[in-house]
Amino acid sequence: MSFRKLSVYAKFINILLLLFFASSLLYISCVSQKKLQIELQFHGRFLYDRLGISELPWSVWANSVEGRNIYLLEISEGSPVTVIFGAFHGSEPLSGEFALQFAEFLYNEYNNYLDCKVVIIPAVNPDGLVQGKRTNANGVDINRNFPTENWTKNYTKKSQYPGEYPASEPETQAVIKILEKYQPDKIISIHTPLKMVNYNGPAKKLAFLISERNGYPVSHYIGYPTPGLFGTYAGVERNIPTITLELPREPLQKVWEENREALFEAIKYDKNFDNF
Numbered sequence: 528m529s530f531r532k533l534s535v536y537a538k539f540i541n542i543l544l545l546l547f548f549a550s551s552l553l554y555i556s557c558v559s560q561k562k563l564q565i566e567l568q569f570h571g572r573f574l575y576d577r578l579g580i581s582e583l584p585w586s587v588w589a590n591s592v593e594g595r596n597i598y599l600l601e602i603s604e605g606s607p608v609t610v611i612f613g614a615f616h617g618s619e620p621l622s623g624e625f626a627l628q629f630a631e632f633l634y635n636e637y638n639n640y641l642d643c644k645v646v647i648i649p650a651v652n653p654d655g656l657v658q659g660k661r662t663n664a665n666g667v668d669i670n671r672n673f674p675t676e677n678w679t680k681n682y683t684k685k686s687q688y689p690g691e692y693p694a695s696e697p698e699t700q701a702v703i704k705i706l707e708k709y710q711p712d713k714i715i716s717i718h719t720p721l722k723m724v725n726y727n728g729p730a731k732k733l734a735f736l737i738s739e740r741n742g743y744p745v746s747h748y749i750g751y752p753t754p755g756l757f758g759t760y761a762g763v764e765r766n767i768p769t770i771t772l773e774l775p776r777e778p779l780q781k782v783w784e785e786n787r788e789a790l791f792e793a794i795k796y797d798k799n800f801d802n803f
């Protein structure tokens with residue numbers, strides 16, 4: 528074989544090897560993505576089923592696109608009123624598991640002794656939960672679907688599709704109606720996996736209070752533009768102190784130990800009697 532032929536042959540082998548490695552990497556990343564989604568789906572379904580059989584007196588506040596229940600629990604009476612949301616994003620089941628565990632803890636330990644009111648909605652997006660995906664059943668990111676001044680139809684990532692028009696989704700409408708009915712003094716919306724305390728509206732002090740307890744950093748801006756965001760709708764445009772608690776993707780027990788006290792202090796926190 529001539530030298531020229533040999534070099535063409537070597538190049539051909541190189542290209543084949545490159546193609547092989549590239550497709551292997553793609554395969555591995557697809558398999559691990561699929562594995563993660565199956566895991567999330569498993570957690571999400573487990574959480575939704577647990578809510579269905581929970582002995583706490585949940586009410587069905589609304590229904591999702593596919594008719595699943597959006598459960599709500601009222602705990603105690605008094606002031607201030609705190610609303611806690613979990614699982615705006617179905618791919619974040621830990622946020623809902625934490626909210627459910629906190630509801631059980633408050634209800635069982637303190638139901639008649641809290642002198643403040645707490646309203647808990649552990650799974651805003653049950654369809655996303657049981658499918659292990661961020662969006663609702665219509666492929667809409669609920670946390671980009673709020674009727675804020677900066678809402679836009681434009682989006683870059685499919686997983687952040689803001690919907691055809693603001694508040695187009697039943698899950699978004701359900702959240703808006705909760706704020707209208709309960710007129711909360713503060714809101715805590717739980718997400719994963721950024722391990723930080725984000726805040727919108729007049730919630731700086733509350734954010735630092737939580738941060739002192741759980742050790743997560745406080746952040747005022749998440750680092751990328753977020754039109755149609757719940758924090759903008761509630762915190763910035765309605766002036767309700769709004770915390771987005773981003774939990775790390777760690778086992779529930781660890782996250783529970785880090786945040787139980789922080790959240791308990793947060794629900795008792797009353798800006799009118801700033802005793803913290």
Ligand SMILES: [Zn+2]
Nearest residue numbers: 616619718719
């Ligand atoms: Zn999220």
